[in-house]
Amino acid sequence: MTDRNLLLDIARHYGTPAYVYDLQDVRERYLHLKEHLTGLPADVHYAVKANAHPEILRTLREMGSGADCVSVQEVERVLEAGFAPEKVLYTPSCPSEEELRRAFELGVRVHIGALEYLPWVAEHYPGRPIGLRLNPDVRIEGNVKIATAHAGSKFGIPWTLNKDLMKMLRKLPLRVTGLHVHIGSDVHSWQDLARGVDFLTDIAGAFPDLTYLDFGSGLKVPYRKSEREIDLAAYADHIRQRMKALPQLRIVLEPGKFLVARSGVFLMQVTTVKRTPFKTFAGVNTGFNHMIRPMYYDAYHAIENLSNPGGKEQVYDVVGNLCEEDTFARARRMPEVRKGDILALHNAGAYGYVMASHYNLRPLPKEIIVDGNKIYEA
Template sequence: MSEVSKYQKFNTPVYIYSKDQLSANYKLLEASFPYQHMQIHYAVMCNNNKDVLREIRKLGGSVQVNSLNELELVKDIGFDKRCISFTSIGLDKDSLRHLINEGVQLNLDSIEEVEKLCQLTSNYSFGIRVNIKDDIILNKDHTNSYKHSDVGIKEEDFKRVTQIARQASCKINGVHGYLASNILDTVPCMKFGDYLGRCASSFKDLEYLNFGSGFGVFCECKTKHFDFETIGRHYANITEDLSTNFNRDIQLKIEPGRSIVASAGILLAKVTNIKQLQDKKQVAIDVGFGGFARPILYNACHLIEVLGKENGAEHYDVRAATVLQSDFIGRDRYLPLIEENDIVVIHNAGAYGMVMASGFPGRKKPEEIMITSFADLL
């Protein structure tokens, strides 16, 4: 059976996820943190496919959710409330009341949310999300910066939120932070971790420090990985110092999403047209912004291959399936000679793919399939 014929049973566009790759990514991350009292909270917003979530649960993972709908989803999958962390913004009293009743760990984003929660309950423990103010230089390939962000509570407001909590006999038991997305260099993460650790030392009832994530995935190389070991040791050292200072075990939490599921997913699309331009060709495929929004939303890079063909020589733009002039999956790619009905493979598509699909403009959304291994197909 030829390589192309292996895929003829799938209707394109289709996301395909690999259990083996998902497991390998999770275990690599887990092994990189030499700290016993640790939780990996998979960020559900990256990929909320039920099969993916079931695999995360089988691997012993916890989850980070950002909405009440995500909370209901992970409960249906079977995650215990002790394995759920909830971080969002702009929560009203009804949402806070619901979350209090659910008993999941909260990280609040503002003084106003702290005030509302403390009006609703007493003797309750919650975490806060910190606004990152340190001037941390990020690599050019990051996709979402903290610069000028209004997310989180500022360091100068720590005393105020502590006082509000104390008046309601509540405790601030955790500190949460997030720097940016797709960070490829360890230095910004280390500086961020140092700042977050200093912030965490301000809270006498501290039980956990949540470093968020942002660990990057390299575009053009399938074998190159973020240096998890360096960050794992650094975050562990910060948390160990806090444990020593407070004379109790402080829990280390991280919220990786894309670094777990990106390379565990590929997106297959069919070539529908080839247009000759002045100095290159434009390939149209049957998926675009409505099925895979990440390239246009973040100007993000994704490795593209042609199924069954190697040794690129032709100059192409890979055009997405909308009339939006800026909707491209990739520009200026050198690929093998492409023909209509060929299948292109878009790599690192397991995160922020189907979860963001809208079907715009009136197109069929991609299907999703979970398999054991990409080796069964590629």
């Protein structure tokens, strides 16, 4: 999403703050991923938590994607968007029995992530195919907030409890047709993700009813110019090698940001340029109530001054309008920022709007769709 004039037109016409999503780019990302999975019996289940906009869901459904949901509300959203229940996975964290019941009734595939749920599932849904989310205790480099498969993490059935698990599976009427692991998000090295693949392929033989292995996602996308996308070709080759011994199984990947991060831009307007003896602040008409990644994950997002691209470069802290510390970028060199300028925060399609709130009672940002020549608010 890089057409400066188009983004400026959108900002003028629809106002800011606003997310803009390019559906054609989402299609390209999906095809790019599928190309690398050629020859593998692979199903892509888009991780809806990254961006649940109905137009994004419709686009990915039309491309052939399934969905991975983490809440019943996401399940309902994707069913409304026309996904067939059998193409929907539900991988919740600490669900209530009510939520599990709803998911089973809607006919989607439920992934269970704690031993404690299994007796209840066996009692209420005996013989119903389920998946198990496992925790192999894999530690990875990177942001600890998005590492999800180490022993200290709340996610998944700890594999250290495998004897208890196997005992339950022998005793109870449970049918485990899938195994799931999600190493983390934004994983830099394919070798780290491969550890999840090795783990599941090593233990698959212990589960006689298996039909699929779900390797989650974590597929990294570049946020800085110096960063590279995860080496998908190497990762896919590794999966191919490991799956040779398990030709009867399908595999699942659940990418979120890989499919939608690049396709989204967050537009904001400069309300004030404030100079102090120490620094210059570019204050904008939004905050972490609308885009929390820089503050919560210390995530870097490129910020472009759309309305003054040729300005003389200066250094700014780009800050929000909340009564909190909410800094989008520190000491960022960018073309001169003036009151009224329109800034574009790039790579905003994933974990942007979905994490937005009404904090400070401000309304949510708009969402604008670009699909070729068509531009609309939806």
